[in-house]
Amino acid sequence: MRSMGGTPLPANVKLIDENGRRMDGRLPDEMRPLKIEAGVLKRADGSAYVEWGNNKVMAAVYGPRECHPRHLQNPERALVQCTYNMASFSVDERKRPGPDRRSHEISKIISEALTNVVFTEYFPRTSIDVYIEVLQANAGTRCAGLTAASVALADAGIPMRDLVASCAAGKVADTVVVDLQKEEDNFGQADIPVGFVPRTNEIVLLQMDGDLTPEQFDKGLHMAVEACKKVYQIQRDALKRRYSARAADEDVPPAIVEGAMMREGQ
């Protein structure tokens, strides 16, 4: 698929071995370990940190806030503006810093995926700014970025229909696998990142790089959706853990609920 300028895959390395295991020992439908933490940045309204295999991604959310430049304002809804950026040290060979074709594309598709779940009509004329920083990349950073961004949005208290979970599938050595890692992405045959809304079974992000037969595509999509459901559980746990960690043995006093109700009654 993608011809990389870097080192080719050594001849003795098999992407899928005779036992059907992958380079890192995973089975075709097995994800890399995923760890999510919500509320890691103090200055942002909401934030999340994701470690997904060897990917390390940070997401920060600001807003809803006044939309600048003004001509981008929509009088009826909020604008979800995402900026995806890879740190220059995130890859083997130093990446030239700054926006490029690829990061523009990813920013756009993630913005669109998130717009589908945020109640943008609640905040006319504003923008909700999402910043995704890839600190370490090992394939699948757009999925990790989208996963982190939706946790950060929820952490910022932004009303949403659901969280977006994301995971990729692909084809490696003629086998359909889920959540490709770097070598599989570089020397594999196809890659399909999927953004999924578990509550409504909607797909809000779908791309394809490489080629697959319709049957392989269906299988890959199905596997990616199943993986997204697992990602979703980890996202929910991360958000709940943020607040229950401190209140675990103390429980939340009723006053916080009653105090807010006093205000509601106004």
Place this chain on the structure above:
Amino acid sequence: MQSIDTKENAREIVVPGDLLAISSKKAGPGTYSEGGKIFASQLGIKSVRPDSISVVPLAGQYMPIIGDLIVGKIVDIGPSNWLVDINSPYPAPLHVNEVPWRVEFGETRKFMSVGDVVLIKVVGVDERRRISVSMQDHGLRKLTGGTVMEISPSKVPRIIGKNGSMIQMLKNETACRIYVGQNGRIWIDGELDNIVKAVQAIRMIEDEAHSLGLTEKVKEFLGSKPGIGE
């Protein structure tokens, strides 16, 4: 995965998309209904009442509601209005007709300048979220002296406490004059040591907003010597 319960369980933390109930109750703030089911739309604490289900948010921006008492900062001056920053995504113009003085056209600068702090209330919010505010009510005024601090707007109910118990205690123990705006801005005036103490106490409430026995903890903190703590 998604929990359904009709019995009283108000302390449950919910995440956007969580199913709260299958019922014909009203979908209150922080929730939305779809196909007869009520789901959470915000990260918060589930709250079930006889006629409605809502989510009390744990984070979020301040969204003005008519009647809210807020602490604003003047950020711009026009010939017939002041533009007030109310710690919300939307700026709020304060018109000369809404202040307790008679102001001639173009003479707004003589009354209030940029940086002044005002105690105002929200008198209008339309469907496009255009805000109007007023300074014409009992106690509303320009606030001189003192200091302003900001907290997360979702923590304001905790600072005020049940029926104002927490804020009353803060005022009594620190001998400070305190105004808590619904927008998360708090104005404090008094002796310097006392202000420092009040600020520390408020930060403590904010940090430990959902721990039990908070009132006692704060009381104990306020009882200790000034300058100690943190």
